[in-house]
Amino acid sequence: MSPLLVIAGLIEGFISPAESIPALAKWGVGLGTGAMLYSYLLFGGRE
Numbered sequence: 130m131s132p133l134l135v136i137a138g139l140i141e142g143f144i145s146p147a148e149s150i151p152a153l154a155k156w157g158v159g160l161g162t163g164a165m166l167y168s169y170l171l172f173g174g175r176e
Contacts, residue, residue, distance in 0.1 A: 136162065 144150060144158055 133166070 140158060140162065144155060
């Protein structure tokens with residue numbers, strides 16, 4: 130759980146407020162991290 134919060138904090142702290150980063154790139158980061166989160170939740174279960 131802790132790495133998830135660190136990654137979310139870094140995104141919210143540096144990427145979200147940055148005006149120099151295009152909106153399309155921000156959307157890409159959001160979709161990419163969302164895809165990684167759902168992949169982890171769906172396929173990262175215990176063996």
